Amino acid sequence: MARSSSGRRLGRSFFDRPTVRVARELLGATVVARGPDGPRSVRLVEVEAYLRGDPASHAFRGLTRRNRSMFGPPGTLYVYRIHQVVCANLVTRRGEAVLLRAGAPGSEREGNPSGPGRLCRSLGITIEDDGSSVTGPGRIAVRSRSGPVGRVVRTPRVGISQATERRLRFSVARDRWVSRPRPAVPSASPS
DNA sequence: GAAAAGATTACCT
DNA sequence: GGTAATCTTTTCC
Numbered sequence: 001m002a003r004s005s006s007g008r009r010l011g012r013s014f015f016d017r018p019t020v021r022v023a024r025e026l027l028g029a030t031v032v033a034r035g036p037d038g039p040r041s042v043r044l045v046e047v048e049a050y051l052r053g054d055p056a057s058h059a060f061r062g063l064t065r066r067n068r069s070m071f072g073p074p075g076t077l078y079v080y081r082i083h084q085v086v087c088a089n090l091v092t093r094r095g096e097a098v099l100l101r102a103g104a105p106g107s108e109r110e111g112n113p114s115g116p117g118r119l120c121r122s123l124g125i126t127i128e129d130d131g132s133s134v135t136g137p138g139r140i141a142v143r144s145r146s147g148p149v150g151r152v153v154r155t156p157r158v159g160i161s162q163a164t165e166r167r168l169r170f171s172v173a174r175d176r177w178v179s180r181p182r183p184a185v186p187s188a189s190p191s
Numbered sequence: 192g193a194a195a196a197g198a199t200t201a202c203c204t
Numbered sequence: 205g206g207t208a209a210t211c212t213t214t215t216c217c
Contacts, residue, residue: 048198056198066213083199084210099198117199159198194216203207 006030006041007144012135014144015074019092023049023170026090026098027152028145030106033123035139040123041106042113043145046171046178048099048157050089055162059095068131070097075135079127085117088125090134090142101158101169102179115179150175155183 010029015022032041050057058067058080069078069091076091089097103113105122113122120126125140132138151173156164158181171178173185 050198058198061214064214080198081212082197083212085199087198089198101198115199157198161197192217194214196214197212199209201207201209204205 006032006043007146010075010135010142010144012074014142015090015092015135017092019049019051019096019098020168022090022092023047023098023168024152025145026100026142027170027172028147028149030143030145031100031103031123031134031140032143033125033140035124038109040110042103042110042119042122043106044100044103045175046102046169048101048170049168050097050099051168052095054166056157056160056164056166057096059097071095072131073133075133077125077129077132077134077140079120079125079130081127082117086120086125086127087116088120088123088129102171102177104175104177114177151185153183153185 026044026047030041030043032039059070069076072091078089078097079086089099091097100119101116105113110122113119134140134142153173154167155169157169171183
């Protein structure tokens, strides 16, 4: 099988670092979810950072019933429902997290993980996974990237109405799995 | 208790 | 490119 191999499981120390740095380094990492019909995996190509004092963050107004997982330890999954789908985040430091927006499917079974809701559907992540940890024995893990990642571009985040100018969306330039709107790639050298 | 808004997506013109 | 679907959480009266 032409499977892009992945490295070791990322532990708490990986997530217990500044959120922007974690976000950037998650690109190329693989999320693996054990399911009833075997493991499913997605290699991340697009994420967004949500910070302290960030009006676009669900944690901005303090702890609520919905966002309590964002205040859990590093490596906690924060899963929330929006409209008819769910989206997943990985908590870094208290009250900060990285939204998983898109990735490349590990095989045909994962379908199309291009978009936060689609990515969760590809991995079988549900609201039941909210609050679980990816650094422990749970069914979901993150494995470090094993190969080079393409050029990374920083652009404004998608779908928010506050702090829209902050460039906290990180994506692999020109990767086919990056969701829409597709970021413009600065032309240092046109290809 | 009621109303509005939403870190989206699928389908329409 | 624009809009409806759809339902939970949050917020306001």
